[in-house]
Amino acid sequence: MTEVSALAPAKINLTLHVIGQRSDGYHLLDSLVVFTELGDEIALREADALSLEITGAQAAGLAAEPDNLVLRAARLMGEAGAAITLDKRLPVTSGMGGGSSDAATTLRLLAQKTGAALPDTAQAMTLGADLPVCLAAPVPSRMQGLGEAVTPVAHLPPLWMLLVNPGQGLPTPEVFKVLETKNNPPMPAQLPMWRDARELCDWLASQRNDLEPPARHLLPVIDQVLDALAAQPGCLLARMTGSGATCFGIFISEAQRDHAAKALARPEWFIGATRSYGSPE
């Protein structure tokens, strides 16, 4: 029996502008998203029934219940006979889109295995607002609307990245609930043509993650993570991803990133040294 497997990469919001709110409470976003070589791993093989086993360093954060996004994704594809294993390496409720990326990878693997078409954007959105961008992974993308409008972004270089999570989950709805200003300016319509990571980070410094202030208010340890990252030699930018609490640092070199990974190591913190995928040539 052949087994197929694939990486479910971490999703990192280099920017996350909240530019409005709909009457149903959902927020209008404008976000620059990249994916990293670090992620969860999904493997699946044919079986008599649909099942999910969760392994890995972060497995304790997640139950293999019917509402698990991996199983919901499989059911959306009409799959009833697959044994799925999720190797959970990313912390849960951490702003890295782990659940959405796992679901998107499951959809892609099942489409590959059965030849069935991927669900359309509206169907994918029933699993989560990050599904469309995760289905486009690992291409750097601009995500707009509620998450349904995804455009590939050119000229984005691969980045040496350090991901740091303080070991505490932060549920997305709670962060949106304490967000004060919901009509912030979007990114410019035309994104710049960055020549390298330094130029990109100079520009990113003029942009924002609007969920950072409310998340820091709810979880002050985020301040500590951001300060610690920004103080590392070679750190070009330190910011929070998604609704937190994971923060990322972008480094000039692999060596400086690795140095920072050692300097920031604490027993209760998750530290992921990785690289993000750049735009295709």
Ligand code: C5P
């Ligand atoms: O779609 P997903 O389950 O990832 O969203 C989690 C929560 O994030 C939603 O319940 C909602 O509170 C908030 N959200 C939002 N506007 C979006 C996406 C998510 O308010 N565009």
